[in-house]
Amino acid sequence: MEELDISEVARRSGLPPSTLRFYEEKGLIASAGRRGLRRQFDAGVLDRLALIALGRAAGFSLDEIAPMLAPDGRPRIDRRTLEAKAEALDETIRRLTAMRDGLRHAAACPAPSHMECPTFRRILRAAASGVFAARGEATRRRR
Amino acid sequence: MEELDISEVARRSGLPPSTLRFYEEKGLIASAGRRGLRRQFDAGVLDRLALIALGRAAGFSLDEIAPMLAPDGRPRIDRRTLEAKAEALDETIRRLTAMRDGLRHAAACPAPSHMECPTFRRILRAAASGVFAARGEATRRRR
DNA sequence: GTGCCAACTCAAGTCGACTTGAGGTCAAGG
DNA sequence: CCTTGACCTCAAGTCGACTTGAGTTGGCAC
Numbered sequence A, B: 001m002e003e004l005d006i007s008e009v010a011r012r013s014g015l016p017p018s019t020l021r022f023y024e025e026k027g028l029i030a031s032a033g034r035r036g037l038r039r040q041f042d043a044g045v046l047d048r049l050a051l052i053a054l055g056r057a058a059g060f061s062l063d064e065i066a067p068m069l070a071p072d073g074r075p076r077i078d079r080r081t082l083e084a085k086a087e088a089l090d091e092t093i094r095r096l097t098a099m100r101d102g103l104r105h106a107a108a109c110p111a112p113s114h115m116e117c118p119t120f121r122r123i124l125r126a127a128a129s130g131v132f133a134a135r136g137e138a139t140r141r142r143r
Numbered sequence C: 001g002t003g004c005c006a007a008c009t010c011a012a013g014t015c016g017a018c019t020t021g022a023g024g025t026c027a028a029g030g
Numbered sequence D: 001c002c003t004t005g006a007c008c009t010c011a012a013g014t015c016g017a018c019t020t021g022a023g024t025t026g027g028c029a030c
Helices: A006-013 A017-025 A045-057 A062-068 A079-108 A118-132 B006-013 B017-025 B045-057 B062-068 B079-108 B118-132
Strands: A003-005 A033-035 A038-042 B003-005 B033-035 B038-042
Touching: A003 A006, A006 A017, A006 A038, A006 A045, A017 A038, A045 A062, A045 B118, A079 A118, A079 B079, A118 B045, B003 B006, B006 B017, B006 B038, B006 B045, B017 B038, B045 B062, B079 B118
Parallel strands: none
Antiparallel strands: A003 A038, A033 A038, B003 B038, B033 B038
């Protein structure tokens, strides 16, 4: 089977070598051996990396992803886990949607000061009472 | 004007005292003085805290929020900033929605293994090529 | 006046996902 | 043979928003 140098995997996956080493250390991927110092990976690692990216995009942590990627290579993912994550995403989406609408209103609102806008005050109350619940996971951006 | 003990502010806002001290140190709120050791806050601090919670829920960092809460107390928030954040939220919502639909499909998909499901493979490709872009800000949950 | 208890200060720790830096090693090219 | 340069290891640092812990202080009840 085709073997790829770590730099090749980095190039094809778009991930820096440091991340690949980090993933290996975490047991998310495995190198097929070394050529001198250099790690060689077999080509299937690219699928694994795509699965990892997918899991991350869906909101799973690396520690959650690890057990889903069985040692063999084929993903073993419980459908209930997926449904649960979909549910969680749905909840997040609802919150963010409400937030976005609120922001948009505030941006367009004709009231001289935001504090005088009834809609703004309503959102404000919602945010204040939501202190216990979700805290700031909205727009954590790309690095 | 009514003054509140830090413990009272904590109770009414739902935030632990450590957070209130932290916010004060960051300049997000200001105490009105001390009674002995204890910070006293005037009642307006509750509005400020609500504004902070709102900003956080909308995805602003504390450092972004600070300048919006002018020294006086009345929020001075640029409408373009709001619109930009709404835009960013919209983008996030789009991504999460696609993700949720994908998860839901994968959860319901009759293919024996996820890797054999065309939809799953499509999402997988999307995630793989999205490596450069957004990385895992989906479901960072409440503490 | 004395003891308790809650607040205080300040430094350090936490969490997750990586990145960075110092110092070492090895295959290949000249 | 020797340099080059990419890769290596391992420890430590980063980022954001707080929390935790050790040791201190002071108002209030007795």
